[in-house]
Structures are given as C-alpha cells and as structure tokens.
Amino acid sequence: MARVRYIGAEPVTVPELGSREVQPDEMVEVPDGRFDGYVCQTGTWEAVEEPKDDPALASKKPAMKSAAKEA
Numbered sequence: 001m002a003r004v005r006y007i008g009a010e011p012v013t014v015p016e017l018g019s020r021e022v023q024p025d026e027m028v029e030v031p032d033g034r035f036d037g038y039v040c041q042t043g044t045w046e047a048v049e050e051p052k053d054d055p056a057l058a059s060k061k062p063a064m065k066s067a068a069k070e071a
Contacts, residue, residue, distance in 0.1 A: 001029040001031065001051075002030055002050055003048040004027070004028060004039060004048055005025065005026070005027045005028075005046050006024060006027075006044065007043070007046050009024060010024065011024065014028075032051035035047075
C-alpha cells in the first residue's frame with residue numbers, strides 16, 4: 001500500500017477508503033493502483049510513500065516505446 005497525506009483545510013470523507021473521515025495533515029494508506037489518482041490532486045493530497053514495485057502492477061502499465069528507429 002502507498003501512503004499519501006491530506007493537505008486540505010477541512011476534514012473530508014473518502015468513499016474509496018470505506019467512507020473514512022480524513023483530517024487535515026493526516027497520512028493514510030491507499031491502494032497502490034490508485035496512488036496516481038490521489039497525488040494528481042496537488043491541492044488536496046501529497047505523496048508520502050510511493051507504491052512499491054509489484055510485478056502484478058507492472059503488467060497493467062503500458063509498455064514504453066523505444067526511441068530508436070527500426071531500419
């Protein structure tokens with residue numbers, strides 16, 4: 001599980017976390033696969049601990065394309 005910190009000014013209820021109420025400056029664990037969905041909200045969440053490398057998650061990420069041209 002990855003960790004993020006809530007940096008908003010008021011408590012929020014997060015349905016994805018079982019309708020848990022999260023307080024300002026509170027750190028919470030989120031599913032690794034949802035980490036990007038939190039940290040992209042830069043005015044609300046900040047990264048604390050990124051997801052660990054997990055082979056199961058790696059298969060869901062798009063493969064990087066090679067920059068080299070094929071002849």
